[in-house]
Amino acid sequence: MLSKDVESRHISNADPLEGPDRLGHFGPYGGMFVGETLVAAVEELAEVYERLAADPDFWEEFHRDLKYYVGRPSPLYFAERLTSAAGGADIYLKREDLNHTGAHKVNNTIGQALLARHMGKTRLIAETGAGQHGVASATVAARMGLECHVYMGSEDIKRQAPNVYRMKLLGARVVPVTSGTKTLKDAMNEALRDWATNVDTTYYMIGTAAGPHPYPKLVRDFQSVIGREARQQCLEQIGRLPDALVACVGGGSNAIGLFHPFLHDSEVAMYGVEAGGLGLQTGKHAAPLSDGRPGVLHGNRTYLMTDAGGQIRDTHSVSAGLDYPGVGPEHAWLKDIKRVQYVAATDEETLHAFHDLTRMEGIIPALESSHAIAYAMKLAAELGPGKQIVVNLSGRGDKDIQTVAAIDGIEL
Amino acid sequence: MSRISQVIKTRQASGGKIVVPYLVAGDPDLGTSLRLMHALVAAGSDIIELGVPFSDPSSDGEVIQKGAERALARGTTLLQVIDLVAQFRTTDPDTPVVLMGYLNPVEILGYEQFVNSASEAGVDGVLLVDMPPTESPPLAGMLADAGLDLIFLVAPTTSETRARLIASQCTGYLYYVSLKGVTGAAISDTDSIARNIGLLKTFADVPIVIGFGIKDENSAASLAKLADGVVIGSALVQKIAGLPASDAEDTEIEASVSLIGAIRKRLDQTG
Numbered sequence: 159m160l161s162k163d164v165e166s167r168h169i170s171n172a173d174p175l176e177g178p179d180r181l182g183h184f185g186p187y188g189g190m191f192v193g194e195t196l197v198a199a200v201e202e203l204a205e206v207y208e209r210l211a212a213d214p215d216f217w218e219e220f221h222r223d224l225k226y227y228v229g230r231p232s233p234l235y236f237a238e239r240l241t242s243a244a245g246g247a248d249i250y251l252k253r254e255d256l257n258h259t260g261a262h263k264v265n266n267t268i269g270q271a272l273l274a275r276h277m278g279k280t281r282l283i284a285e286t287g288a289g290q291h292g293v294a295s296a297t298v299a300a301r302m303g304l305e306c307h308v309y310m311g312s313e314d315i316k317r318q319a320p321n322v323y324r325m326k327l328l329g330a331r332v333v334p335v336t337s338g339t340k341t342l343k344d345a346m347n348e349a350l351r352d353w354a355t356n357v358d359t360t361y362y363m364i365g366t367a368a369g370p371h372p373y374p375k376l377v378r379d380f381q382s383v384i385g386r387e388a389r390q391q392c393l394e395q396i397g398r399l400p401d402a403l404v405a406c407v408g409g410g411s412n413a414i415g416l417f418h419p420f421l422h423d424s425e426v427a428m429y430g431v432e433a434g435g436l437g438l439q440t441g442k443h444a445a446p447l448s449d450g451r452p453g454v455l456h457g458n459r460t461y462l463m464t465d466a467g468g469q470i471r472d473t474h475s476v477s478a479g480l481d482y483p484g485v486g487p488e489h490a491w492l493k494d495i496k497r498v499q500y501v502a503a504t505d506e507e508t509l510h511a512f513h514d515l516t517r518m519e520g521i522i523p524a525l526e527s528s529h530a531i532a533y534a535m536k537l538a539a540e541l542g543p544g545k546q547i548v549v550n551l552s553g554r555g556d557k558d559i560q561t562v563a564a565i566d567g568i569e570l
Numbered sequence: 571m572s573r574i575s576q577v578i579k580t581r582q583a584s585g586g587k588i589v590v591p592y593l594v595a596g597d598p599d600l601g602t603s604l605r606l607m608h609a610l611v612a613a614g615s616d617i618i619e620l621g622v623p624f625s626d627p628s629s630d631g632e633v634i635q636k637g638a639e640r641a642l643a644r645g646t647t648l649l650q651v652i653d654l655v656a657q658f659r660t661t662d663p664d665t666p667v668v669l670m671g672y673l674n675p676v677e678i679l680g681y682e683q684f685v686n687s688a689s690e691a692g693v694d695g696v697l698l699v700d701m702p703p704t705e706s707p708p709l710a711g712m713l714a715d716a717g718l719d720l721i722f723l724v725a726p727t728t729s730e731t732r733a734r735l736i737a738s739q740c741t742g743y744l745y746y747v748s749l750k751g752v753t754g755a756a757i758s759d760t761d762s763i764a765r766n767i768g769l770l771k772t773f774a775d776v777p778i779v780i781g782f783g784i785k786d787e788n789s790a791a792s793l794a795k796l797a798d799g800v801v802i803g804s805a806l807v808q809k810i811a812g813l814p815a816s817d818a819e820d821t822e823i824e825a826s827v828s829l830i831g832a833i834r835k836r837l838d839q840t841g
Contacts, residue, residue: 181704189705190702190704190705191673191700191701191702191705192700192702193628193629193699193700193723193725194699194702194722194723194724194725194727194728194736194747195629195723195725195726195727195747195750195751196727197702197725197727197728197732198725198727198728198729198732199727337632337635337639338625338626338639343626344626346628347626347627347628350628350629351628351629351630351631351751351752354629354750354751354752355750355751355752355755356750357727357750358750451678452677453674453677453678454672454673454674454677454700454701455626455674456626456628457700459677462674464674464678466678467647467648467649467675467678467679468624468648468674468675468676468677468678468679469624469625469642469674469675470625470626470674
């Protein structure tokens with residue numbers, strides 16, 4: 159049995175863009191690196207998902223929820239004044255910030271809630287950094303009448319008080335995590351411990367396209383609605399495909415959602431923008447693809463921020479949602495095969511972009527998404543007039559106004 | 571025959587059960603770990619599981635997490651842990667040592683350097699909790715070539731088909747996880763443990779030890795009856811947590827491993 163598995167791993171990548179293989183590998187990345195207690199749970203999830211993904215009724219239900227509950231499709235908006243300010247290519251924004259709950263995260267939780275229901279699970283758990291995925295999880299749990307526990311680093315609870323209260327209003331229990339660095343990665347460790355303990359009743363709703371197989375695949379599939387809509391909207395509004403796509407990358411779910419439906423369109427360049435923090439050269443950032451190396455964490459092999467001894471390094475970013483030392487395995491693979499270019503925007507560039515978009519377009523972006531805006535403005539100038547760029551505006555920035563005010567020295 | 575298999579065989583020949591303590595290397599410092607290892611042998615341990623500290627131990631409960639944090643606060647690295655085994659070997663050529671931890675430090679060091687250094691230092695086996703058999707082939711092959719055992723876990727959630735696969739890949743001993751949860755949690759269902767071990771014994775060629783949740787002589791004795799031996803982790807790490815950060819007195823070292831001596835004694839009495 160084992161030798162056959164290994165064989166299939168090596169012959170499965172005929173088309174490098176058609177991952178993952180049966181065991182969740184994108185080239186050497188991905189896989190199913192979990193403790194034995196959880197293997198049965200992830201295998202069961204993989205089986206259930208494979209079955210449901212082949213069932214048109216499942217997708218019909220998913221798209222019905224996205225239309226009537228989330229408010230999709232989200233518009234593709236031409237940011238005219240931002241384009242003028244950047245002085246080059248046209249900048250279009252894919253408005254995921256207009257989704258119910260204010261970010262792309264809900265596309266995934268709607269899909270995973272359907273999986274949980276099909277599996278007969280009564281209890282949802284989730285990890286969250288900025289709180290957006292926690293809110294999106296608490297939202298679907300409320301809607302389906304499920305118990306919901308959200309693990310959140312105690313540092314992040316301090317940084318993201320409004321989202322913590324939002325989750326509580328929705329009926330979720332927010333569990334503070336005080337181990338390790340007290341941020342997103344530790345929240346994920348704690349969620350994995352809970353899952354191992356309550357594996358019979360509990361569905362673990364991972365918030366990004368990372369973790370053990372099948373999460374990177376199923377989260378990508380749910381988020382790919384972003385790219386499918388954007389592709390269609392480009393054809394209708396511009397009359398052709400865009401020259402470039404830009405999205406921020408923490409775990410990478412909004413980016414893979416935008417990129418995936420365009421992967422075979424070789425004329426479309428793609429840029430994933432990581433959190434450059436205080437600058438890549440300072441080491442104080444959250445950019446494993448730009449300044450990390452392959453390793454294994456949280457169920458998958460991928461690029462990580464790790465020290466020479468294999469310990470996971472502390473990360474830094476102005477945005478809690480990108481403050482994670484790993485990245486989804488499909489991004490690791492797309493980097494290696496050079497289909498996507500991964501770059502970084504610093505905290506400072508990000509804050510400029512945050513203010514620019516707010517003042518020029520009347521849209522307050524999430525700090526996460528502001529990384530993509532920052533790079534897109536640079537890229538627009540480089541590409542020059544007559545070109546088109548689509549930026550994923552993955553979330554709105556209401557949650558961040560306290561952070562921005564504090565940085566600008568303003569007391570609210 | 572590997573040193574692990576030899577030791578287990580010898581113990582079983584006299585009708586005894588295997589006692590396997592787990593401690594975190596570098597907790598509270600490497601010098602103390604070395605003294606603890608020798609003290610554990612003196613207390614009647616058959617095999618030592620030496621925990622390699624990792625920043626993100628997602629299969630471990632709070633006690634072992636804290637042990638790892640103490641070790642990492644001192645900057646303990648995988649290479650230092652391997653060197654600790656080499657030092658242990660200078661005076662103890664007989665007691666098998668198994669490195670237990672997570673895959674990332676091994677990946678970052680590189681499989682080849684890991685296997686070579688571990689083998690040279692006198693390590694006997696490796697257990698990586700987040701490396702299931704399906705992901706193990708490259709490393710498994712290198713460990714086998716170097717004569718090191720590769721130990722896997724079987725959990726209460728493991729299907730029979732999968733348990734058969736794991737048993738066929740596992741060398742040295744098979745580690746049965748007594749509960750659904752993390753290290754140090756409470757055991758609630760001894761009947762299902764007995765049932766699962768009974769099934770495992772019908773096809774596993776390697777001895778079976780039970781771990782997770784063994785706290786004292788009583789829990790050790792009741793579980794040892796079901797298998798070939800027991801692993802004691804969190805309960806021991808909890809005792810070690812009470813040691814001073816360095817230069818513990820000999821009496822303090824002895825006191826912190828007394829639990830293992832008590833378990834050895836009880837298992838020898840009850841056979």
